[in-house]
Amino acid sequence: TRHEFKEAATLWAQLADIKPDAYAEAYLGWCHLQLGEKQKALHHINKSIRLNPKSIEGYRYLGYYLIGEGKVPEAVKAFR
Numbered sequence: 001t002r003h004e005f006k007e008a009a010t011l012w013a014q015l016a017d018i019k020p021d022a023y024a025e026a027y028l029g030w031c032h033l034q035l036g037e038k039q040k041a042l043h044h045i046n047k048s049i050r051l052n053p054k055s056i057e058g059y060r061y062l063g064y065y066l067i068g069e070g071k072v073p074e075a076v077k078a079f080r
Contacts, residue, residue: 005034016044022052030061033068041065 009031016024029044042065048058059078066075 003034005031009035020051022048022055023057025051026055026057026061029058030064033061033065038065038068 009028012024012028012031015021016028025044025048029041029048032038032041032044041061045058045061045065048055049062052058063075063078066072066078
């Protein structure tokens with residue numbers, strides 16, 4: 001809520017390095033997305049989905065990424 005995405009990304013990256021975790025990867029992807037680092041964001045979002053395909057976090061942030069790319073139909077699929 002304080003828009004400290006750079007600091008948050010550092011902390012999420014440390015957590016993901018210690019133990020691979022779908023939530024950490026999803027939130028790390030979200031931080032990178034907020035920082036305008038689209039390729040890093042997509043990398044971590046996809047890793048989140050690979051680690052736990054049943055988790056909604058990765059798909060939620062994938063949807064936001066796709067909206068930013070103007071790919072609304074694909075975003076709708078990700079959100080569903």
